[in-house]
Amino acid sequence: MVGNPARIVGYAETANPTASKPPTATAPEGITPLRTVSDIRGDLLPIDLPGDLPFAPQRVFFVHGVPSKEVRGEHAHRQCEQFLVCLTGSVSCIVDDGTSRNEYVLDDPSLGLHMPAMTWGTQYDYSPDAVLVVFASRPYEDADYIRDYEQFLALAKG
Template sequence: MSLITLIDLPVLGDERGSLVALEGNKNIPFEIKRVYYIYGTQKGVARGFHAHKELKQVAICLSGSCRFVMDDGVKKNEFILNSPSQGLLIDVMQWHEMYDFSEDCILLVLASDFYDEADYIRNYDSFMKLSKRHN
C-alpha cells in the first residue's frame, strides 16, 4: 500500500512577498525530470482517472483550488489543494482523479520521469487487479 502524503513546502520571504523553492531530492522526494501545469479547466470537468506503475509526482495548486480523490486499491482519500505552500505526493500505483477546479486554478505537477505512455494504467479494473499484487 502506498502512503498518501501532503508535503508542507517551506515559505521564504519578507515584506516584498513569498517564495517557495522546489528542490529535487530535498523537499521534493525524487529527482525532478518533468514539470507541467494544468489551467483553464472548464467548470464540471474532471481529469486524471489513471495511475502510474513507476512514476511519482507532486501536485501543487499555485492558484485557486481543486479536489483530488486518491485510491491505492484498498482505501480512497479526498484532498483539497488550495495552497502554493503544500504539495500532494502521488506515489506509484495511486489512482487519482482531480475535479472541482476553481476558475483560477493553476495546478503544477512535478514528475520523477519523462512522459511514457506505457507507464499509465488508464483502466480502473486493470488498476485494481495490479494493485492487489502491489499491496
C-alpha cells in the same frame, strides 16, 4: 528606506521584515508542507532539487483553464511518481491506492500532494483561476499509464 537610490527594507510596524516560515504544522495527513520565505515584498516558495521533493523530477507540467465540471487524471502510473501543488486557486484531488481512498483540496501553494507509483489519481472541481503544477519522476511514457480502474485494482492487489 536605505541607500541611494532608496529601497524599502521594512515598515515600522514589521517586527521581522524577512522571515522563513516553517512548513505548515497543521497539514492534513498525506499532504507535504513546503517551506516559504516571506518579506514585505511577498512570499517565495523555493523547491530545491533534489531534496525538497520525495524524488528528483524528470518532467514538470501545468494544468490550467480547466472548466469546473471537467475531470482530469483518472489514471495511475506503473512506475512514475507525481507531486502536485496548486499554485493559485483550488482543485480537489482523489488519491486511491487500491485499498483506501482519500480526498484532499489543494488551495495553498505551500502544501503539496505526493502520489507514489501505483496510485489512482483524479482531479476535479478546479476553480476558474486554478493552476496545478505536477512534478513527475519520469518523462512521459504512454506504456506507464493505467487508464482502466478495474485493471488498476487487479494490479494493485497483486
